[in-house]
Amino acid sequence: MTKTVTDVVCPFCGTLCDDLEVVVSDDGKDLLEVYNACAIGAEKFLHSQAKDRITRPRMRQEDGSWKEISYDEAAEYTARILADAKKPLMYGWSSTNCEAQSIGSEIGEAVGAVMDNTATVCHGTSLIAVQDIGIPSCTLGEVKNRADRILFWGCNPAHAHPRHMSRYSIFPRGFFTGKGHAGRKIIVVDPRVTDTAHVADVHLQIEQGHDYELLDAFRVAFKGEKLPDFVAGIPKEKIYEVAETLKSGRFAIIFFGMGVTQSIGKNHNIDAAIAVTRDLNEYTKAAIMPMRGHYNVTGSGQVWGWQFGFPFAVDLSRGFARYNPGETTSNDLLRRDEVDAVFVLGSDPGAHFPFSSVKKIYNLPSVAIDPHETPTTEVCKVHVPVAFVGVEVGGCAYRMDNVPIETRKVVDAPEGMMTDEEFLKRVFARVKAIKGV
Amino acid sequence: MTMAIRVNLITGRTIQQGVAMEAGKEKPAYTTACGIIELDPADFKKLGTFRSTNVRVTSNHGSVVVKAVEATQGPHPGVAYIPMGPWANMIVNPNTYSTGMPTFKGVPVEVDVAKNEPVLSSLELVRKGCRGELA
Numbered sequence: 091m092t093k094t095v096t097d098v099v100c101p102f103c104g105t106l107c108d109d110l111e112v113v114v115s116d117d118g119k120d121l122l123e124v125y126n127a128c129a130i131g132a133e134k135f136l137h138s139q140a141k142d143r144i145t146r147p148r149m150r151q152e153d154g155s156w157k158e159i160s161y162d163e164a165a166e167y168t169a170r171i172l173a174d175a176k177k178p179l180m181y182g183w184s185s186t187n188c189e190a191q192s193i194g195s196e197i198g199e200a201v202g203a204v205m206d207n208t209a210t211v212c213h214g215t216s217l218i219a220v221q222d223i224g225i226p227s228c229t230l231g232e233v234k235n236r237a238d239r240i241l242f243w244g245c246n247p248a249h250a251h252p253r254h255m256s257r258y259s260i261f262p263r264g265f266f267t268g269k270g271h272a273g274r275k276i277i278v279v280d281p282r283v284t285d286t287a288h289v290a291d292v293h294l295q296i297e298q299g300h301d302y303e304l305l306d307a308f309r310v311a312f313k314g315e316k317l318p319d320f321v322a323g324i325p326k327e328k329i330y331e332v333a334e335t336l337k338s339g340r341f342a343i344i345f346f347g348m349g350v351t352q353s354i355g356k357n358h359n360i361d362a363a364i365a366v367t368r369d370l371n372e373y374t375k376a377a378i379m380p381m382r383g384h385y386n387v388t389g390s391g392q393v394w395g396w397q398f399g400f401p402f403a404v405d406l407s408r409g410f411a412r413y414n415p416g417e418t419t420s421n422d423l424l425r426r427d428e429v430d431a432v433f434v435l436g437s438d439p440g441a442h443f444p445f446s447s448v449k450k451i452y453n454l455p456s457v458a459i460d461p462h463e464t465p466t467t468e469v470c471k472v473h474v475p476v477a478f479v480g481v482e483v484g485g486c487a488y489r490m491d492n493v494p495i496e497t498r499k500v501v502d503a504p505e506g507m508m509t510d511e512e513f514l515k516r517v518f519a520r521v522k523a524i525k526g527v
Numbered sequence: 528m529t530m531a532i533r534v535n536l537i538t539g540r541t542i543q544q545g546v547a548m549e550a551g552k553e554k555p556a557y558t559t560a561c562g563i564i565e566l567d568p569a570d571f572k573k574l575g576t577f578r579s580t581n582v583r584v585t586s587n588h589g590s591v592v593v594k595a596v597e598a599t600q601g602p603h604p605g606v607a608y609i610p611m612g613p614w615a616n617m618i619v620n621p622n623t624y625s626t627g628m629p630t631f632k633g634v635p636v637e638v639d640v641a642k643n644e645p646v647l648s649s650l651e652l653v654r655k656g657c658r659g660e661l662a
Contacts, residue, residue, distance in 0.1 A: 102545075128542075129545070129546050130542065130545035130546050130548075130549055133545075133546045133549040133550050134549040137550055137551065140551065210627050210628070211628060211629060211631070214626070214627050214628055215626050215627075215628045218626065246539065246540070246600075248542075249539075249540050249541050249542045249545070250539075250540040250545070281603060281606055282537075282598075282601065282603045282606065282608065283601055283602065283603070284600045287600075295603075298537060298606055298632065298633055299535075299632070299633040348539055348632070351628065352630065352631040352632045353630075353632045353633050354624075354630060354633055356626045356628055357626055403627055415625070415626055416624075416625030416626055416627055417625075418627075419623065419626075419628075420627070421623055421627065421628075422623055425621060438552070440613070441548075441613050441616070441649065442612070442616065443616060443629070444588070444616050444619050444629045445589060445613070445621075445653075446588070446621045447621065448613075448616070448653060448656070448657070449657050452657035453657075462551060462552065463551065463650075464552050464553075465552060465649050465650060465653040468650045468654055469653060469654075469657055
């Protein structure tokens with residue numbers, strides 16, 4: 091016999107879908123099927139059942155091979171490299187729950203670490219922009235029930251947030267949006283004809299890297315002022331038309347992604363996008379929201395926000411919290427050789443940092459805490475596999491609109507495996523013993 | 528006769544990249560999903576080669592061998608796309624310009640045919656890169 095667990099929360103992207111159904115064996119040990127999830131979410135649940143999964147910590151030997159070690163030895167190594175370092179980097183934190191992030195922050199304070207999360211290569215520049223000029227935002231529930239003008243700028247939810255469009259932004263029928271898709275106008279700004287662009291009413295195929303100009307052009311067009319014939323490769327008639335479409339709506343929402351945060355201009359692109367939203371509020375209700383990637387990157391920003399006052403790139407090495415993107419951010423620290431130990435949890439910088447940074451991790455004392463075998467575990471000295479948060483252990487996560495949702499445990503982790511939280515508690519106990527605090 | 532072409536590289540997520548990543552980055556499917564460069568048909572013509580040929584992509588920041596495939600979300604002549612992952616990260620611009628954010632999008636690259644060079648797996652690529660064993 092099997093049983094079906096309903097209302098399961100998906101721990102993949104910032105959409106944090108909460109309507110999954112998971113079929114598990116009667117003893118709660120095997121996960122058999124996943125319903126309602128997107129292809130990526132389903133794969134995440136099913137991969138937890140992989141027969142070749144690594145279930146015990148391991149340490150890299152001189153000859154490059156792995157040697158199995160106990161969780162105690164792994165905790166001892168982790169505590170030792172953190173306590174011995176002058177300025178360790180504790181990076182990741184986005185694929186774990188807020189409970190683990192909280193203990194991680196305590197460790198960071200005890201050892202004087204630099205705490206950074208995946209926003210540093212994702213929406214870090216958005217956070218800088220929000221600190222510059224604020225953000226008029228809303229929840230995804232408001233989008234579903236009210237928004238009739240949807241603008242996707244430099245993001246491709248069809249690939250990165252596969253169920254975002256059907257749950258919130260394009261297709262659902264809400265309280266004031268009873269016609270669903272038919273009642274909404276969808277606009278996509280992207281240098282490629284993305285699969286999201288295919289479901290849009292208007293696609294502006296912008297010249298890559300010219301987002302700032304086009305955003306500014308919209309501010310000009312809202313006011314009916316003169317534009318040059320082309321801005322960022324888009325004819326001015328098109329810009330006036332889209333500006334009018336946005337103004338004529340009852341509720342406009344701008345979703346933006348890596349297309350603006352990672353292209354040249356960075357935080358200034360987001361400044362301009364937020365300014366567009368503010369200007370649009372002269373004519374109608376408008377809001378803007380970053381399309382957060384990891385399911386709990388928003389949560390780590392929340393936890394550090396209330397503990398240290400800053401959402402990423404928090405340098406605790408002087409005994410108090412400092413924040414200076416460009417100086418206290420992971421890639422800058424690694425490239426400038428300013429950290430002397432690396433701790434990674436719930437992220438894969440080995441795959442997603444520029445290689446010049448990855449090479450620095452390889453040459454430092456390093457530990458990766460991750461359920462998967464990844465390029466990060468490949469370059470670290472110790473790999474600590476842990477239970478999957480949201481599959482084998484519950485805990486709090488924040489959706490991209492800053493709504494906290496409690497994830498659920500659906501199956502048991504393999505015998506004897508620890509969770510992030512348990513392992514961090516053990517590390518913290520060792521750190522306290524070493525430091526004598 | 529083939530000749531190298533210059534294109535503007537962007538990186539990002541694809542659903543194949545997401546699925547393959549969750550299935551295990553050590554598996555061949557991850558290489559199939561991310562060890563590629565999506566080129567516009569017009570750029571293929573300039574490059575003078577068939578689809579599914581291995582190419583070497585070089586920027587001011589590094590070099591990597593990937594398989595050239597036709598753009599799945601085009602047309603976008605002059606723009607090339609490598610899904611986010613270790614292959615793309617060999618050649619993206621690591622400069623953050625004091626924002627903390629490397630410049631993952633908008634990197635000028637040169638693409639040249641490299642029929643006889645293999646596309647390495649993710650772990651092999653990172654391992655060899657760290658040990659300085661890459662060509």
